[in-house]
Amino acid sequence: MEKLRIEGGNRLDGEVRISGAKNSALPILAATLLAEGPMQVGNLPHLHDITTMLELLGRMGVSVAINEDMSVETVCGELNSLVAPYDLVRTMRASILVLGPLLARYGEAEVSLPGGCAIGSRPVDLHLRGMEALGAKVEVLEGYVKAWAPEGRLKGANIFLDTVTVTGTENIMMAAVLADGKTVIENAAREPEVVDLANCLNAMGAKITGAGTDTMEIEGVETLHGCEFNVLPDRIETGTFLVAAAVTGGRVLCKDTDPVLLEAVLHKLQEAGAEIKTGDDWIELDMHGKRPKAVNVRTAPHPAFPTDMQAQFVVLNAVAEGTGTVIETIFENRFMHAQELVRMGADISVEGNTAVVVGKDTLSAAPVMATDLRASASLVIAALVAEGATDVNRIYHIDRGYECIEEKFQQLGANIRRLPA
Numbered sequence: 322m323e324k325l326r327i328e329g330g331n332r333l334d335g336e337v338r339i340s341g342a343k344n345s346a347l348p349i350l351a352a353t354l355l356a357e358g359p360m361q362v363g364n365l366p367h368l369h370d371i372t373t374m375l376e377l378l379g380r381m382g383v384s385v386a387i388n389e390d391m392s393v394e395t396v397c398g399e400l401n402s403l404v405a406p407y408d409l410v411r412t413m414r415a416s417i418l419v420l421g422p423l424l425a426r427y428g429e430a431e432v433s434l435p436g437g438c439a440i441g442s443r444p445v446d447l448h449l450r451g452m453e454a455l456g457a458k459v460e461v462l463e464g465y466v467k468a469w470a471p472e473g474r475l476k477g478a479n480i481f482l483d484t485v486t487v488t489g490t491e492n493i494m495m496a497a498v499l500a501d502g503k504t505v506i507e508n509a510a511r512e513p514e515v516v517d518l519a520n521c522l523n524a525m526g527a528k529i530t531g532a533g534t535d536t537m538e539i540e541g542v543e544t545l546h547g548c549e550f551n552v553l554p555d556r557i558e559t560g561t562f563l564v565a566a567a568v569t570g571g572r573v574l575c576k577d578t579d580p581v582l583l584e585a586v587l588h589k590l591q592e593a594g595a596e597i598k599t600g601d602d603w604i605e606l607d608m609h610g611k612r613p614k615a616v617n618v619r620t621a622p623h624p625a626f627p628t629d630m631q632a633q634f635v636v637l638n639a640v641a642e643g644t645g646t647v648i649e650t651i652f653e654n655r656f657m658h659a660q661e662l663v664r665m666g667a668d669i670s671v672e673g674n675t676a677v678v679v680g681k682d683t684l685s686a687a688p689v690m691a692t693d694l695r696a697s698a699s700l701v702i703a704a705l706v707a708e709g710a711t712d713v714n715r716i717y718h719i720d721r722g723y724e725c726i727e728e729k730f731q732q733l734g735a736n737i738r739r740l741p742a
């Protein structure tokens with residue numbers, strides 16, 4: 322298995338281009354199933370999850386072509402399969418996002434239940450209840466969700482989500498766009514990726530209002546057409562590079578990003594002592610050689626502090642001046658990085674959903690194991706400041722969510738390389 326070897330101690334300094342957002346690209350690729358006519362999706366990040374989604378679409382019978390500018394063109398007509406099989410779904414939970422579009426346009430779908438993952442149980446009950454509210458019949462049999470629309474077309478409905486769910490909101494929105502009548506989703510997720518998907522669907526001819534608020538209204542239409550759409554910048558990749566620069570006392574200019582997408586994160590970085598400057602599509606962080614100050618963080622749905630940045634801030638606190646408390650309210654088991662960081666000399670105690678992190682002057686290198694995507698990112702950041710050479714193992718997690726991670730860090734002056742299996 323490949324690993325990353327990182328020699329810590331270099332202060333990061335430089336510019337990095339931020340890629341398109343994985344969590345926006347995946348639902349938008351799933352939405353191409355709804356388009357009668359060609360769709361062109363640009364600013365796609367070069368990631369394993371994107372390849373998996375394209376493979377899933379291809380297996381179902383969507384024609385997929387990659388253009389010279391790396392945008393993807395899809396044409397989705399007659400499909401030869403309405404099944405998302407286990408071998409693909411098990412590597413990527415976001416495969417569940419084909420459920421809504423398939424039901425909406427083809428009246429049936431069979432999607433393997435996504436497996437458990439290291440950050441919590443992650444059920445999909447709210448997705449399924451949403452489909453039922455829209456008139457679908459849903460059965461879970463032999464590990465597969467089988468859903469069909471007995472009348473051929475789904476029917477608009479009022480749906481209240483008990484818990485704010487990002488992919489749940491996206492799945493229900495994609496099911497509702499072709500339904501007969503109006504759907505209202507209450508307690509909808511407000512994440513920028515939900516808004517990006519709604520913008521894309523509207524560009525395809527959908528009638529969605531209220532995206533970005535907790536109440537969305539969707540007036541069903543008969544058909545959707547193709548369009549050209551560029552996915553928004555990755556706010557989590559942006560935040561990861563900002564934290565990496567901060568913990569090394571360095572400076573980074575993130576280009577092709579959007580400061581509006583990560584206000585809560587920027588606010589915490591300022592509280593940690595970073596100087597932050599922003600423009601329309603860039604963010605510059607400068608620590609001026611200083612050590613960060615510990616900050617308290619509590620994750621919650623957007624616009625509050627994102628759970629996908631929690632692990633990175635645990636590392637920031639681990640090397641900061643003072644003690645920081647990190648509370649995880651979204652996933653019940655998202656502190657797997659804490660144990661690995663402790664092996665690098667961090668002082669972290671986890672009780673329930675709270676990690677108390679006492680800042681240390683320095684961390685020390687140790688072989689560590691990545692357990693999930695953002696945990697992997699946090700280990701890389703820790704290795705950048707640790708004394709000695711750290712090997713981060715099981716990096717297939719990181720390749721799900723970070724494009725060319727070692728090249729981008731090298732560009733900023735880090736000593737990092739990928740070692741073959």
Ligand SMILES: CC(=O)N[C@H]1[C@@H](OP(=O)(O)OP(=O)(O)OC[C@H]2O[C@@H](n3ccc(=O)[nH]c3=O)[C@H](O)[C@@H]2O)O[C@H](CO)[C@@H](O)[C@@H]1O
Nearest residue numbers: 344415443444445446447448484485486487488489651652
């Ligand atoms: C591909 C993608 O966009 N992934 C993101 C998405 O994941 P994902 O959409 O899977 O996360 P959700 O927003 O659905 O999860 C939020 C909470 O709701 C619970 N829940 C969710 C669905 C459901 O049917 N029942 C239920 O109880 C979950 O267990 C969790 O406790 O949002 C998460 C929260 O911002 C991010 O960490 C992920 O990076």
Ligand SMILES: C=C(OP(=O)(O)O)C(=O)O
Nearest residue numbers: 344414415629694695722
């Ligand atoms: C948890 C994440 O992704 P996924 O929902 O694809 O597992 C993430 O992006 O941090």
